[in-house]
Amino acid sequence: MELRTLRYFVAVAEELHFGRAAARLHMSQPPLSRAVKQLEADVGAVLLVRSAAGVALTPAGSALLDEARALLEQADQARVRVASAAGATAITVGILADSADPDATRLADAYRRRHPGVEVRVRDTDLTDPTCGLRAGLVDVALTRGPFDDAGLTVHRLREDPVGAVLRADDPLARRDHLRLADLADRRWFRFPDGTDPVWQAYWHGGEPREGPVVRGVQECLQAVLWNGTVGLMPLGHRPPGDLTVVPLTDLAPNPVVVAWKDAGPLVRSFAELATAAYQTTGGRRTS
Missing domain, CATH: 3.40.190.10 (Periplasmic binding protein-like II)
Known part of the structure; x- marks a missing residue:
């Protein structure tokens, strides 16, 4: 068994989906499938059951997954130790x-x-x-x-954080227990510069094109709200300054x-x- 093949197997076993595993490994799906089939031939056992419902581990596959993770971790640690011995690593x-x-x-x-x-x-x-x-x-x-x-x-x-609207504490909407994006439809928002990742922009703009001051950093966002009364989004776990507040949004997916x-x-x-x-x-x- 080659370490590369074990990495392929671990990716499929963790994703339980050949397409996602192939994307994670930056390769196409056919060679990934062939590598897993060859691994099954090498160990003499069926490791994965493929069906219309998806991919599932067999008992042999579960056993190999534990062993493969341990072997790959040992190999990685060996590489790190060798690199450290050869010079400073960073x-x-x-x-x-x-x-x-x-x-x-x-x-x-x-x-x-x-x-x-x-x-x-x-x-x-x-x-x-x-x-x-x-x-x-x-x-x-x-x-x-x-x-x-x-x-x-x-x-x-790694984690998902609920999100809220950042408002001035004296904003009429700040007294609400929660808000929906529609409640903010006619407001000016802080927004990101042109050229910023469109998927990222769409999320933090609540899925709509917005008008308002352009910001680059967290403090600029907060100051835009404080000075201009604009609206923006922030994870609920963050604490804005005392003159600002965050009201939970009920119709925006948590932020990963x-x-x-x-x-x-x-x-x-x-x-x-x-x-x-x-x-x-x-x-x-x-x-x-």
């Missing part, structure tokens, strides 16, 4: 705000414990690039928010916190694994 992490997020703090602590010899370089990014420089090759992995155009990227969802990468080296794979564990401890959704 990983560049792009972060979109949320620097005080307790889940991110837990992830940082776990990564330092596992990779004490690895230098972690952090690139803080404004709201105009949700991939935090990933597409431009400025970072190895991004800890960010979605949704955005994920073509060519691997994106794993994600880890994303383009090239999955051992340090990046370890980061994604630890991120999944760190964020799972909160149950996957933050409500306040």
Whole structure:
């Protein structure tokens, strides 16, 4: 069994879908299917049951999944140790705000414990690039928010945060317990510069074209609300200044916190694994 084939199998076993696994691996589906069939021939057991309902693991497949994950982790750790012995190793992490997020703090602590010899370089990014420089090759992995155009990227969802409308505290709508997007239809919103990822813009603009001041960072968003009385969106877990408030929106999907990468080296794979564990401890959704 080759490590590459085991990675293919793990991707299919985790996604339970050959198409999604192929996209995650940046390959087409036919060679992925052939690789899994060859693996089944090598181990002499059926690992996956394919049906109209989808893909399911057999008992043999479940057993191999546990072993494969352990083997791949050992291989990644070996690569990291060899790289460390050959010279200083580093990983560049792009972060979109949320620097005080307790889940991110837990992830940082776990990564330092596992990779004490690895230098972690952090690139803080404004709201105009949700991939935090990933597409431009400025970072190895991004800890960010979605949704955005994920073509060519691997994106794993870590948590979902309910979202609300940011308003001045003296705004008549600020007295409401909750709002719908229709309640804000005639208001000016803060918006992002032209050229910003359209999927990202559509979400934070509530799915509609908006008029209002152009902003690039979180503080600019808040100041636009404070000075101009404009409207914007914010995860409910964030606390705006005292002159502003956030009212929950009932008809907007929760906002995903994600880890994303383009090239999955051992340090990046370890980061994604630890991120999944760190964020799972909160149950996957933050409500306040």
